Amino acid sequence: MTVAPKRPAAMTLAAHFPERTQAEWRELAAAVVNKSRPEGEQLDPDAAVESMRSHLPGGLVVEPLYTRADEPALLGVPGAMPFTRGRALRDADVPWDVRQLHDDPDAAATRKAVLADLENGVTSVWLHVGADGLAPADVAEALADVRLDLAPVVVSSWDDQVGAAEALYAVLSASAAGSGNLGHDPVGAAARTGTAPDLAPLAGAVARLADHGEVRAITVDTRVHADAGATVPDEVGFALSTGVAYLRHLEAEGVSVEEAFRHVEFRVSAGADQFLAAAALRALRRTWARVGESIGVPERSRGARTHAVTSGRMFTRDDAWTNILRSTLATFGASLGGADAITVLPFDTVSGLPTPFSRRIARNTQILLAEESNVARVTDPAGGAWAVEALTDEVATAAWSTFQEVERAGGMVDALANGLVAERIADAVAERDAELATRVRPITGVSTFPLAGEKRLERRARRELTVSPEALEPHRDSAVFEALRDRSTAYAARHGHAPRVAVPLLDVPRAGDRRVDAVNLLTVAGIDAVDAGEPSEAVLVAAGKGYEGVTPGMDVVDFLSSLLDVMGAPA
Incomplete structure (x- = not known):
């Protein structure tokens, strides 16, 4: 008879540590915080803990310590209510869909790039169609080498969603086992172009796909809101309201709610805050x-x-x-959050159309994380972590509040028309811009640790999308600093050299460190720092214990802009 081995006793890793109370921890935390503070500026335990809290856009708060008291009442399991932990169990061999974006209007170049991606690890294709992408008539050529029974295909468009959907449907309908998404998102298109949304094509698109079980009709693309500046909770809330608008319309057209629900897919942004990206995806599934x-x-x-x-x-x-x-952190967060598909934009995407090298880096970012770091071999690996669960709850609660506000305003279509969505985004942009300008929220390589003498990337330009004044325009965080550098570049073109500012060495403690801070600050705007006595257009004036303007919490954008004004740099 085989005797089953005895199970080892449970490991009690913290058994030899003495128990501590919250009050004791707060006292210890205050002692650490106060080590670097002057005698008259010591903080009590409550103030010390408050100083360690992180405040994220959208009213989210990250505590310095989470305990069992923050454990969720119901953790749940993947594939069941409340779906926080995932739509389904992950396949360890195919952890998520590696989806590459293609928006080159050259059909032959896109066809070649699509095939190269699929041969090197990409598992699905995303074509952007329209004035700022591939023409609908060229979709078939771009997909000519794709095994549609193996690789799903999705399309997106801001100005011609019907044309994009028709083009993809013509390709997929010729395949017995094609899969993907036709990309209908009239509310998102209206937000991006500043036009009125037309929901009429939705019911017909759903009806024609009745015999195409692996093809869906609708993509709720909330990148339009996120790129314009919306907070993460608002992005999730807008996703819910947009999805509900489509469900209502389809039900009114005779489509069952279950069938309508099946056709909706969400395309959301993932930022460099990995835990916030994970929490957003988990919160979206829970609320939907x-x-x-x-x-x-x-x-x-x-x-x-x-x-x-x-x-x-x-x-x-x-x-x-x-x-x-940034993309690596975002991809890791999307993986933690259980995204079904992930797209990494090429690192040179701001400069124009990507190169084969930048597309390779984009796809390999996912492949390395999935296959070599093994991050995807566990479904919802952060599930149960008190900090992640608490942040998920916060995002879900805030998003639901946004969703309710939009619904009280008449739904997403009315909220776009009456300015509610634009107003919320504008408030978020103003708050975030203030944090960026004061470097409370730094941008590595731009507002902090800038690269002096950088040679700008040269890429083929994308075609521009024509929009109305009411459109939600993309709002990149770094744009305001890049505008300062553009002024310095224009100055250099006119004068033969970059703007120069003399930075004298002060006779004060840590003078060298302070001078380095001043030099880095000037480099943010593309201004050359020179020693006192060398030719310069301005001098950074010594003031008190440091340099004028080089102080914590200063508005560096305003300071540098004023400095460029003094030197006559073109605005």
Whole structure:
């Protein structure tokens, strides 16, 4: 008879540590915080803990310590309500769909790039169609080498969604096993172009796909809101409201709620805050499942399909190589959050159309994380972590509040028309711009650690999209600093050299460090720092214990802009 081995006793890793109370921890934390503070500026425990809290856009708060008291009442499991932990269990061999974007209007070049991507690890194709992408008539040629039974294909468009959908449908309908998404998102298109949304094509698109079970009709693309400056909770809230608008319309056209629900896929942005990106995806699934529950969708069909795209708002033109680091963090966060598909934008995407090398880096960012770091071999690996669960709850609660506000305003279509969406985004942009200008929210390689003498990347320009004044325009975080550098570049073109500012060495403690800070500050705007006595157009005036303007919390954009004004740099 075989005797089963005895199970080892549970490991009690913290058994030999003495128990501590919250009050004791707060006292210890205050002691550490106060080590670097002058005698008269010591903080009490409450103030010390407050100084360690992180405040994220959208009213989110990250505590310095999470304990078992923050454990969720119901953690749940993947594939079941509340779907926080995933739409389904992950396949360890195919962890997520590696989806590459193609927006080159040259059909032959796109065809070649699509094939190269698929041969080197990409698992699905995303074609952007329209005035700023591929022409609808060229979709078939771009996909000519794609095995449609192996690689799903999705399309997007801001100005010709019907044309893009028709072109893809013609290709997929010729394949017995094609899959993908036709990309209908009239509300998103209206937001991006500043036009009125036309929901009429939705019902027909759903009806014609009745015999194409692996093809969906609708993509709720909230990158338009995120790229314009929306906070993460608002992006999720707008996603919910847009999805509900489509469900209402389809139900009114005779489509069952379960069938309508099946056709909706969400395309959302993923930023460099990896835990916030994960929390956003988890919160989106939870809240969308709640919508499904409230309208009677069977539980098995309530899981949201999600496509995460590295945030265009975080990408920089200057020191573009740093975008690779941002994308890696965003991809890791999207993986933690259980995205069904992930797209990494090439690091040079701001400069123009990507090169084969930058597309390779983009796809390999995903492949290395998935296959070599093994990050994707566990479903919802952050599930149960008190900090992640608390942040997920915060995002879900704030997003639901935004969703309710939009619904009270008449729904997403009315909220776009009456300016509610634009107003919320404008408020978020103003708050974020203030943090960027004071470097409370630094941008590596741009507002901090700038690269002096950088040679700008040269790429083929993208075609521009014509929009109305009411459109939600993309708002990259680094744009205001890049504008300062552009002024210095224009000055150099006129005078034969960059603007120069003399930085004298002060006779004060840590003078060398302070001078380095001043030099780095000037480099942010592309201004050359020179020693006192050398030819210069201005002098950084010594003031008190440092340099004028080089102080914590200063508005560096305003300071540098004023300095360029003094030197006569073109505005």
